[in-house]
Amino acid sequence: MGFKKNLLLFAVVIFVFCLPIVVESSYYMSIFIVIGLYAIVAQGLGLLMGWAGQVSFGQAAFYGLGAYTAAILATRCQWPPLLCVFVAPLLPSVIAFIIGRPILKLRQHYLVLATLGFGIFVFVMLKDLGALTGGPSGLTGIPYLNIGSIIFMTDHQYFYLVWCALGLTLFCMANLTRSPIGRVFKAIHSSERAAEAVGIDTASLKLQAFVLSAFLAGLAGALYAFWVTFISPSPFGFTTSVEFALMVVVGGLGTLWGPVLGAAIIVGLTEFLRWAVPVALPHAGGEFEIIFFGIIFVLIMLFRPKGLLSIEKSSMAVNNPATLRSTDA
Amino acid sequence: MLEIKELTKSFGGLIAVNRVSLKAREGGILALIGPNGAGKTTIFNLITGVSQPDEGAIFFQGRRINRLLPFQIAALGISRTFQNLELFTNLTVVENVMVGAYRKSRAGFWKSVFRRPGATKEDRLLYQEALGLLDQLGLTLYADEPAGNLPFGQQRLLEIARALAARPKILLLDEPAAGLNPNESRELAVFLRGLVNQGYSLILVEHDMETVMSLADEVVVMNFGTVIASGEPGEVQQNTEVIAAYLGEEEEEAC
Amino acid sequence: MLGTESQYMQYLFSGLTLGSIYALIALALVVTFNITGIFNLAIGEFVTIGALAAISLREVGCPNALAYTLAVIIAGLVGVLMERGTINPARKASVLTLIIITIGVSIALRGAALLIWGTHPYTLPAFVDAAPLSFLGAVLIPQSLFVLGLAVVAVALLFTFFDFTFAGKAVRAAMMNRTAARLVGINPARLSLFAFAFSGIIAALAGIFITPITTATYDMGFMLGLKGFVAAILGGVTNATGAIIGGVLLGVIEAFAAGTLPSGLKDAVAMVVMIVVLLTRPTGILGQR
Incomplete structure (x- = not known):
């Protein structure tokens, strides 16, 4: 079984490697770059939602914080871009660490609202701390990323960089979820009380997952900044947060490749809709594709509700007769 | 080793535990008995930090432990089983026990991110230990079954195995014999006695009088949240108040 | 330059005005939450639909009163459709699933509003020309x-x-104890429908009344809906009186913050208020701990 899996993995690597050679159009290359970037964010969010059982509707804030930190360090402090890519994700990680402990204590609705509120807070800050962030018009003049003498200027070059980062992310995620920690996360999913009762600090594990998810979002943000070389607040708003959550849910929770698949589906769909809808409705403008995202979201929740926040496709705990027994007061 | 002083806990207007004091000796078996709703499970929840007492204090090896978080209390060496079963139903039987032993392992979150998984020496050791525990409880046959598929009684035994995997100093067992047939009950009693010989201390909540009387060194009888009697099994059995409380319950159960 | 005192009065007036809108939205949220146990994150879109539908109806020649009434009915119907189409079929799902459904409905409605009305701002005339x-x-x-x-x-x-x-008493009983209400024969599905229709109506009214002051765009409801949540959380989520107080309070806090901080930060203030309340007093300023 290991051989088949390895073969498949090898095929995927070859496919990704050959993609820029086969695809000439810069437009298609840029779509693949966006998929790679979003997949990195979705990996982190997938860990949070699928394994740690928490939800975040503010992930775009970490993505934005990574992008802005990288951009500010590179333009105002003149740091070498490669250093910025490594340093920038630390800010969202530290922020996640600080807010994580109290926020992750919240349940259900309250967690959704608190993360959503945090996302909007950061978005407003990016727009209104003009002196630092350039305000609504954004930051320009971000240099190209270079590693030694290789300058990542074209989309074809950047594709390799982003997908290498994604590969590394997948490697780390595979390590984590297949380690004893992955098993512990599954256990927490099943019964948090029992996990606590054998001495597992569940709050701390959830916090660590939250911090890692913020780090990955920040990393993707930093890579984004050096790719587009110009950033404004608009890609880091609530809609993007919803898209990230959608990618994770569409791809399937608790799976390694799900977030990648989800990112590909959502980015692909966005591009398709941006092309198709104006053909059908010539006067349409703006981000109307969110209609379809909303509908997809609702449909998935309606027809695959068990898929959400559960590692298995169907929750076994429901059938356990023990859960039906009442407790002794 | 574990001492409870004047513990009180109420839910809404209902007093579940009313000024209860008790002491569990090191290397002893303390049985907590009483009719349903007497407050036994509440005491377990208070000891393990699942809920906070309104008044009173809990000491473990001379250290005050109420106000600690459940996982911290567990880490001090207090393990428990759950009356209404809280197995990790999405894991296999042996994995349940391995998770039970997790707190002693060195597998940190960030380390795991960068290390190839696969069997580390430590994980293999953990696995062997888990199998050993399953063997002691007669669960070897089920090792790779999903925990949720086990028969009811075996699920209880798995709870014990998981709690033991955490290497506790004291083990709180909430109705371990429920769902076992008389034969299995007797085997369990032998096993629990063996644990005490290995140096574990036990507190158990139990309905099965035979198990309690044959096993316990000391019995505490509760009714309506208060301790109505305590002492050696023989003494307690003669206590009129205890007999009344139990007769009352048997009538209720008959309807 | 206004004197400080009159400046404060000015903040108070604008705070009370917007605060009333927040209070109305919060009220609808609290009623929905108490009846159905879920937060309806699509409520802001009801506000948008109410306001923009009224504008379009006026444009096609409806007299004001008729346009407003129809717009309110349309928003109420959207609420009913949402409940029947998405909430009712998923009523057995987890709370988190349901709240994500409402987010899905919310962005779908916002996208639809964008397609129908575009990005430009519209306005309604003030109710009296004074x-x-x-x-x-x-x-x-x-x-x-x-x-x-x-x-x-x-x-x-x-x-x-x-x-x-x-x-009304039936609804209130159901709000206090859903199981008991079911036992005495109050139909929970119907109550849930009522909650969403009611939300649509109240939200549309809020949208129509505020549009002459703020103008209306396809995404006006997003922030208003969120502020409604902040107000509801301030008031303790289950408490109708609390929702009203929370709304007014939030409006006033915002107005004073807007007067003293850079203007754009107004929206950030509300989010900070929400997060602080969630973390320190999850039962709201009126709720018992």
């Missing part, structure tokens, strides 16, 4: 009085409904 009033050195727009009046009337009607009608 000069602004001067009061203690501050300026009060007549439309603000209508907004305040709407809030007062809606709240009064609602409390009358809850206290003096059988249906």
Whole structure:
């Protein structure tokens, strides 16, 4: 079984490697770059939602914080871009660490609202701390990323960089979820009380997952900044947060490749809709594709509700007769 | 080793535990008995930090432990089983026990991110230990079954195995014999006695009088949240108040 | 330059006006939450639909009163459709699933509003064509009085409904104890439908009344809906009186913050208020700990 899996993995690597050679159009290359970037964010969010059982509707804030930190360090402090890519994700990680402990204590609705509120807070800050962030018009003049003498200027070059980062992310995620920690996360999913009762600090594990998810979002943000070389607040708003959550849910929770698949589906769909809808409705403008995202979201929740926040496709705990027994007061 | 002083806990207007004091000796078996709703499970929840007492204090090896978080209390060496079963139903039987032993392992979150998984020496050791525990409880046959598929009684035994995997100093067992047939009950009693010989201390909540009387060194009888009697099994059995409380319950159960 | 005191009066007026809108939205949220156990994150879109539908109806020649009434009915119907189409089929799902459904509905409706109405702002005329009033050195727009009046009337009607009608008592009983209500034969599915229709109506009214002051765009409801949540959380989520107080309080806090901080940060203030309340007093400022 290991051989088949390895073969498949090898095929995927070859496919990704050959993609820029086969695809000439810069437009298609840029779509693949966006998929790679979003997949990195979705990996982190997938860990949070699928394994740690928490939800975040503010992930775009970490993505934005990574992008802005990288951009500010590179333009105002003149740091070498490669250093910025490594340093920038630390800010969202530290922020996640600080807010994580109290926020992750919240349940259900309250967690959704608190993360959503945090996302909007950061978005407003990016727009209104003009002196630092350039305000609504954004930051320009971000240099190209270079590693030694290789300058990542074209989309074809950047594709390799982003997908290498994604590969590394997948490697780390595979390590984590297949380690004893992955098993512990599954256990927490099943019964948090029992996990606590054998001495597992569940709050701390959830916090660590939250911090890692913020780090990955920040990393993707930093890579984004050096790719587009110009950033404004608009890609880091609530809609993007919803898209990230959608990618994770569409791809399937608790799976390694799900977030990648989800990112590909959502980015692909966005591009398709941006092309198709104006053909059908010539006067349409703006981000109307969110209609379809909303509908997809609702449909998935309606027809695959068990898929959400559960590692298995169907929750076994429901059938356990023990859960039906009442407790002794 | 574990001492409870004047513990009180109420839910809404209902007093579940009313000024209860008790002491569990090191290397002893303390049985907590009483009719349903007497407050036994509440005491377990208070000891393990699942809920906070309104008044009173809990000491473990001379250290005050109420106000600690459940996982911290567990880490001090207090393990428990759950009356209404809280197995990790999405894991296999042996994995349940391995998770039970997790707190002693060195597998940190960030380390795991960068290390190839696969069997580390430590994980293999953990696995062997888990199998050993399953063997002691007669669960070897089920090792790779999903925990949720086990028969009811075996699920209880798995709870014990998981709690033991955490290497506790004291083990709180909430109705371990429920769902076992008389034969299995007797085997369990032998096993629990063996644990005490290995140096574990036990507190158990139990309905099965035979198990309690044959096993316990000391019995505490509760009714309506208060301790109505305590002492050696023989003494307690003669206590009129205890007999009344139990007769009352048997009538209720008959309807 | 206004004197400090009259400046504060000015903040108070604008705070009370917007606060009334938040209070209305919060009220609808609290009623929905108590009946169904879920937060309806699509409520802001009901506000948008109410306001923009009224504008379009006027454009096609409806007299004001008819346009407004129809718009309110349309928003109520959207609420009904949402409940029947998405909430009711998923009623057995987890709370988190349901809240994500409402987020899905919310962005779908916002996208639809974008397609129908585009990105440009619309406006409605003020209800009366009167000069602004001067009061203690501050300026009060007549439309603000209508907004305040709407809030007062809606709240009064609602409390009358809850206290003096059988249906109202049934709803209130269901809000207190859902299982008990079911036992005495109150149909929870119907109540849930009522909650969403009611939300649509209240939200649309809020949208129509505030549009002459703020103008209306396809995404106006997003922030208003969120502020409604902040207000509801301030008031303790289960408490109708708390929702109203929370709304007014949030409006006033925001107005004073907007007067003293850079203007764009107003929205950030509300989010900070929400997060702080969630973390320190999850039962709201009125709720018991």
